[in-house]
Amino acid sequence: MYKVMIIDDETMIRWGIHDLLDWEKEGFIFGEDGKDGRDGLKKLLEYRPDLALVDIKMPGMSGLELIREAKEAGYEGCFIILTGYAEFEFAKQAIQYGVKDYLLKPIEEDELAKCVWRIKEELNQKEGERVYHSANEDIAREELLRRIVLQMETREELEEKIERYQISFGEKILCAAILTDRDMLVHKEDGGFQEKVKVFLQDEKVYNEKIVMDNQIVLIGFGLDYKTWVDLLSKRNEGIRRRFGEGLLIAVGHNVNQWYDLCYSYEFAKFMLEQEFLFGNYDVLSINTIEQQQQIVECPQPEQFMLLIEVGDLDGIKESVGKLEAYCRKNLMKEMDIKIQLMYNLMTIRNSLEKKYDCLNGHIMILMEKMNQSEKLQPLVELYCEALQDMCRQIGSDDSATVIKRMYYYMEKNYDQDLKVEGFAKMFNYNSNYLGKIFRKEMGDSFNNILDTIRIANAKRLLLETDMKVYQISEKVGYNNIDYFYLKFKKYVGISPKEFKKGKFLRN
Numbered sequence: 001m002y003k004v005m006i007i008d009d010e011t012m013i014r015w016g017i018h019d020l021l022d023w024e025k026e027g028f029i030f031g032e033d034g035k036d037g038r039d040g041l042k043k044l045l046e047y048r049p050d051l052a053l054v055d056i057k058m059p060g061m062s063g064l065e066l067i068r069e070a071k072e073a074g075y076e077g078c079f080i081i082l083t084g085y086a087e088f089e090f091a092k093q094a095i096q097y098g099v100k101d102y103l104l105k106p107i108e109e110d111e112l113a114k115c116v117w118r119i120k121e122e123l124n125q126k127e128g129e130r131v132y133h134s135a136n137e138d139i140a141r142e143e144l145l146r147r148i149v150l151q152m153e154t155r156e157e158l159e160e161k162i163e164r165y166q167i168s169f170g171e172k173i174l175c176a177a178i179l180t181d182r183d184m185l186v187h188k189e190d191g192g193f194q195e196k197v198k199v200f201l202q203d204e205k206v207y208n209e210k211i212v213m214d215n216q217i218v219l220i221g222f223g224l225d226y227k228t229w230v231d232l233l234s235k236r237n238e239g240i241r242r243r244f245g246e247g248l249l250i251a252v253g254h255n256v257n258q259w260y261d262l263c264y265s266y267e268f269a270k271f272m273l274e275q276e277f278l279f280g281n282y283d284v285l286s287i288n289t290i291e292q293q294q295q296i297v298e299c300p301q302p303e304q305f306m307l308l309i310e311v312g313d314l315d316g317i318k319e320s321v322g323k324l325e326a327y328c329r330k331n332l333m334k335e336m337d338i339k340i341q342l343m344y345n346l347m348t349i350r351n352s353l354e355k356k357y358d359c360l361n362g363h364i365m366i367l368m369e370k371m372n373q374s375e376k377l378q379p380l381v382e383l384y385c386e387a388l389q390d391m392c393r394q395i396g397s398d399d400s401a402t403v404i405k406r407m408y409y410y411m412e413k414n415y416d417q418d419l420k421v422e423g424f425a426k427m428f429n430y431n432s433n434y435l436g437k438i439f440r441k442e443m444g445d446s447f448n449n450i451l452d453t454i455r456i457a458n459a460k461r462l463l464l465e466t467d468m469k470v471y472q473i474s475e476k477v478g479y480n481n482i483d484y485f486y487l488k489f490k491k492y493v494g495i496s497p498k499e500f501k502k503g504k505f506l507r508n
Contacts, residue, residue, distance in 0.1 A: 001024070001027060001028065001029045002027055002028050002029075002049075002050040002051060002120065002123055003028070003029060003030075003031050003047065003048075003049040003050050003051070004023065004028040004029070004030055004031070004049055004050065004051045004052070004053070005030065005031045005032065005033060005034060005040075005043065005044065005047065005049045005051075005052050005053075006018070006030075006033045006034070006052075006053045007033070007034030007036075007037070007039075007040030007043075007044065007052060007053070007054045007055060007058075007063070007066065008033075008034075008053075008054075008055040008058070008082060009035060009036045009037075009055060009058045009059060010055070013055070013082070013105070014033050016107075017053060017082075017107065017112070018030065020107065020109050020112055021109065021112060021113060021116065026113075026116055026117070026120065027120055028050075028051065028116070028120075031043070031047045031049055032047065036058050036059055036060055036061070037058040037059070037060050037061025037062060037063065037065065037066045038060050038061050040052075040054065040058075040061075040066055041061065041066045041069055041070060044066070044070055044075060044077075045070065045073055045075060048075065048077065049077055050077050050078065050123055051077060051078045051079075051080070051116075051119055051123075052077060052078070052079050052080070053079075053080045053082055054066060054067065054079055054080070054081060054082065055082045055083065056081050056082065056083040057083065057084075063081060063082075063083075064097065067079055067097045067099065068097055071097060071098065078100045078119050078122070078123070079097070079098070079099045079100060080099070080100060080101045080102075080103060080115055080119070081099050081101070081102045081103065082103055082105060082107065083102070083103075083104060083105065084104065084105040100115075100118070100119055100122070101115040101118070101119070103115060137165070140165065141165050141167065142210070142211050142212070144158070144161050144162070144165060144167070145167075145209055145211050145220065146211050146213055146218075147161075148259060148260070148262055148263065149176060149211065149218060149220075149262050149263055149265075149266040150263065150266075151263040155260050158260070162259070169222055169259045173222070173223050173224060173225060173255050173256075173257065174220065174221070174222060174255070174256050174257070174258070174259060174261070174262055174265065175220070175221045175224065175225075175226045175229055175252065175253055175254070175255050175256070175265050176218060176219070176220055176221075176252075176253045176262055176265040176266040176269050177207075177218070177219045177220075177221070177229070177233060177250055177251065177252045177253065177269055178216050178217070178218055178219075178250070178251045178266075178269045178270065178273055179197060179200065179216060179217040179218075179219065179248050179249075179250055180193075180215070180216045180217075180248065180249050180250075180251075180273065181193040181196070181248060181249060182246075182249050182276070182280075192244065193248075195244075196240050196244055196247075196248055197217055197248070199239075199240060199243065200236055200237070200240055200248060201217075203236055205232070206219070206221075206229075206232050206233060206236050207219035207220065207221055208220055208221055208222045218266065218269075220262065225255055226252055226253070226254055226255050226286060226287070227288065229252060230252050230284055230286050230288060233250050233252065233284055234250075234283065234284045237250060237283050237284060241283070247283045248283070249273070249276065249283065249285075250283065250284045250285065251269040251270070251272040251273040251284075251285045251286070252269055252272070252284060252285065252286040252287075253265030253266055253267070253268040253269035253272075254268050254287055268287070272285040272286065272287075272289065273285065275289075275332060276376075277335040277375070277376060277377055278328060278329050278332065278333070278335075278377050279329065279377075280375070280376030280377060280378060281376070281378050290332070293326060293329045293330040294330065295326070295330075297323055297326045297327045297330055298323070298327070299323075299324060299327040300320040300321075300323055300324050300327075302345045302348050302349055304320060305317065305320060305345065305349055305388055306349055306352060306353070307405075307409060308320060308388075308392070308409075309349065309353065309388060309391055309392040309395065310353075310395070310402065310405055311402070311405050311406035311409040311410075312392055312402070312406055313392075313406075313409065314389050314392060316413075317385060317388045317389050317392060318385055318389070321381050321384060321385040321388070322381075324381065324384075325377060325378070325381045328377060328381075329377070335377075338377065338380070339371065339372060339374075339380070342371065342380070342381075342384050343368060343371070343372070345384075346364065346368060346384070346387055346388075349388070349391065350364055350391065353391060353395055356395075360391060360394050360395070361394065363390055364387050364390065364391065367383050367386055367387040367390070368387065370383050371383045371384060371387075400438045400442070401442060403428050403430070403435075403438075404438060404439055404442040404443065406428075407424050407428075407439065407447075408443065408450070410424075411450065411451055411454055412454055415451065415454045415455050415458060415477060415478050416476060416477060416478045417478065418478070419451055419478075421435055421436045421439070421447045451478075452488055452491075452492065453492065455477040455478050455479065455488075456477075456488060456489055456492045456493065458476075458477050459473050459474075459476075459477045459485075459489060459497065460493065460500065462476060462477070463497060463500055463501045470482070470485075470497045470498060470501070473485075473497070474497075485497070
């Protein structure tokens with residue numbers, strides 16, 4: 001509906017024009033009428049109707065003066081002049097001010113209807129042009145932003161277009177983010193993606209500019225550091241997950257200080273998106289995601305897994321697989337490299353175990369096939385862990401050699417505890433005297449001597465590598481009595497702990 005008002009100092013004229021047409025049917029609704037020239041000008045500039053019917057001769061201010069001042073004040077609507085005077089001079093001046101039509105009083109219904117219909121057609125055309133130009137301007141603006149993030153033109157060329165489209169990048173903190181869907185990355189375009197994006201973008205607080213590019217949405221944020229923006233995007237994505245069952249996948253670039261550096265923020269967001277295999281359990285990928293992986297992690301070797309399998313340490317296998325997963329993320333390893341390494345490890349371990357135990361079934365091959373089809377790191381390493389634990393269960397045995405291996409492995413990991421043969425005997429359901437004998441036979445020395453050897457080796461390491469006090473190291477390796485620790489240390493090393501520690505500084 002278009003807005004219309006009447007400005008005439010005669011009440012009966014105003015009422016008559018109201019009743020002369022079915023204005024709503026013609027596509028117009030009335031605002032407040034103007035009772036004279038000055039009142040009409042005030043209301044015209046306040047309500048900004050699309051059409052104003054103005055009497056040309058009114059007290060205080062004529063219709064022509066009203067039209068002139070309204071135009072000077074920036075009013076862009078249409079005017080129809082109403083007058084009882086048929087002088088050509090009035091019509092000529094009115095045309096000069098852009099008046100659309102000139103009607104003589106008393107106004108005829110047909111004449112008014114024709115005049116209003118012509119103006120309505122002109123208003124419709126203007127609105128169509130406005131929408132068209134607005135849409136095309138939005139398209140051109142989006143294309144300019146696309147060229148900025150892709151660095152497709154020189155800085156000077158882009159600056160000229162930024163000025164043309166009056167784009168203000170606000171504060172000197174800019175950041176780019178990419179919105180996509182996991183299914184679109186891996187399989188196919190998901191119709192649900194568009195619906196998720198539509199809901200996501202309803203909250204305009206989370207972005208300043210938007211670009212559609214390669215079946216993805218690129219958002220640009222102004223004035224927010226990326227950590228704050230990551231929090232905003234994450235909270236918004238939580239709502240998407242609750243509504244749709246799964247959120248969008250979002251990759252966020254780092255902050256930049258100038259618009260012409262946005263390409264670097266976008267490139268980093270793209271790089272993070274490429275790590276989706278590693279971080280598939282994250283919904284929002286940013287530099288924070290990498291920083292969280294920066295603890296010191298060593299990659300467990302096949303030999304370590306072999307030992308864990310042979311001693312039957314299922315929890316140790318799971319723990320070591322967790323370290324392997326962290327190592328892959330920390331080093332941003334490629335999907336294919338990870339899969340090749342894990343497959344190689346499994347085949348090496350399986351071949352070694354078959355030579356020694358000859359009892360493995362083909363279940364591992366099924367698990368390896370599933371591993372090859374894994375699309376994320378987490379399910380891949382879960383299958384890897386399952387395969388290792390499955391081999392552990394298959395070779396599980398209570399023969400004395402395996403029991404002694406498990407005892408020794410446990411002693412190496414828990415030398416600080418109060419370890420005794422009797423405790424292991426209960427664990428493996430053995431007679432303690434018998435277990436002590438077979439331990440000596442397998443290891444070539446007694447249980448207590450082997451335990452002392454392990455503890456003193458670790459005490460030497462701590463003396464060399466740390467600034468811990470001797471009494472602290474004594475407790476750390478399982479000797480609660482400092483005198484007893486000195487006695488044992490001198491027996492196995494030949495000098496006291498203090499002399500050994502002093503020798504460290506001399507060596508340095």
